[in-house]
Amino acid sequence: MTVNRLLKRQLKKCGIDSLESIDPKKLESFLKLVEASYEENEKSIRMLDRSLEIASEEMREALERNREQSMRMVQQSRLASMGEMVSMIAHQWRQPLNAISLTASDLKLKILMGKSDDNSLVGGLEKIVGYVHHLSETVEDFRTFFKSGKNRTETSFKEIVESLKGIIETSLKNSSIKVVYNLDGNARFNSYPNEIKQVVLNLVKNAQDVLIERGVENPRIEIVARYDGRRHYLEVRDNGGGIDPSILGHIFDPGFSTKEKDGTGIGLYMSKIIIEEHCGGKLKAENSEEGALFTIEL
Numbered sequence: 001m002t003v004n005r006l007l008k009r010q011l012k013k014c015g016i017d018s019l020e021s022i023d024p025k026k027l028e029s030f031l032k033l034v035e036a037s038y039e040e041n042e043k044s045i046r047m048l049d050r051s052l053e054i055a056s057e058e059m060r061e062a063l064e065r066n067r068e069q070s071m072r073m074v075q076q077s078r079l080a081s082m083g084e085m086v087s088m089i090a091h092q093w094r095q096p097l098n099a100i101s102l103t104a105s106d107l108k109l110k111i112l113m114g115k116s117d118d119n120s121l122v123g124g125l126e127k128i129v130g131y132v133h134h135l136s137e138t139v140e141d142f143r144t145f146f147k148s149g150k151n152r153t154e155t156s157f158k159e160i161v162e163s164l165k166g167i168i169e170t171s172l173k174n175s176s177i178k179v180v181y182n183l184d185g186n187a188r189f190n191s192y193p194n195e196i197k198q199v200v201l202n203l204v205k206n207a208q209d210v211l212i213e214r215g216v217e218n219p220r221i222e223i224v225a226r227y228d229g230r231r232h233y234l235e236v237r238d239n240g241g242g243i244d245p246s247i248l249g250h251i252f253d254p255g256f257s258t259k260e261k262d263g264t265g266i267g268l269y270m271s272k273i274i275i276e277e278h279c280g281g282k283l284k285a286e287n288s289e290e291g292a293l294f295t296i297e298l
């Protein structure tokens, strides 16, 4: 007869060497031993059950606490992104509002000096209407910015830059900055053109800021659109001396700005979100020989 080894040991403890001839007394003490270990076993099972109960209760409470906390966090981040959105709109509106104001002042001056004619009046007013249209598009874009499923449209970098020439030129009019366009080809892609326009305006504004701030001689901004057969690139280059390598890793951080006045630090942060999270592309900054080079890659 084969007997379990553990059982055999217990049997031995009770002085039972062979199962053939069991002394009833010895059998009784053996059974008592078995019973005791059963009880012991049951006790530990009950204890285990209880601690499981306690643990799962604690877990439930922790989960509940976690849920409340994450709901609070969602609420907070929603508030934060709303605040962010408002300051982004304000930021984006500055350039076109400035362009409207400059165009209107120009018209007023011409009228006051008796130098206005119907053509220049109509031309100026048309420009203003165009800028206002751009403003209202901006609001519409921001309204849908956080909603997913917004329709993509077919566009090209060439088309995007060409539609911005008016605003860019007006805002650079009073400076000696020269803008060079190098819009090679018209390769098309599907994306969010109005949002990309905001990014291009941001990059141009930053280049303008640095060229003016540093009083660069023969200031120049170059906008290059190219396509290498796989990816679409839009470069904004300037000859403003570039970005200090020590801050290169921070310029896309929210609120990072080196400008004493009028710096919000939102422009590049927002541009990166638009290009990388919304359009699925890349926005990179580096230094060329003459100045900063920003590349949008889609």
Ligand SMILES: Nc1ncnc2c1ncn2[C@@H]1O[C@H](COP(=O)(O)OP(=O)(O)O)[C@@H](O)[C@H]1O
Binding pocket: 202, 206, 207, 210, 238, 240, 242, 243, 244, 251, 252, 256, 257, 258, 259, 262, 263, 264, 265, 266, 267, 268, 269, 292
């Ligand atoms: N073309 C550039 N040349 C040199 N520095 C730049 C250029 N563009 C951006 N920067 C740096 O990046 C910082 C962040 O830019 P941005 O997010 O647009 O904020 P802001 O323009 O309000 O300062 C700027 O303050 C500046 O230091």
Ligand SMILES: [Mg+2]
Binding pocket: 202, 205, 206, 265, 267, 268
């Ligand atoms: Mg900026």
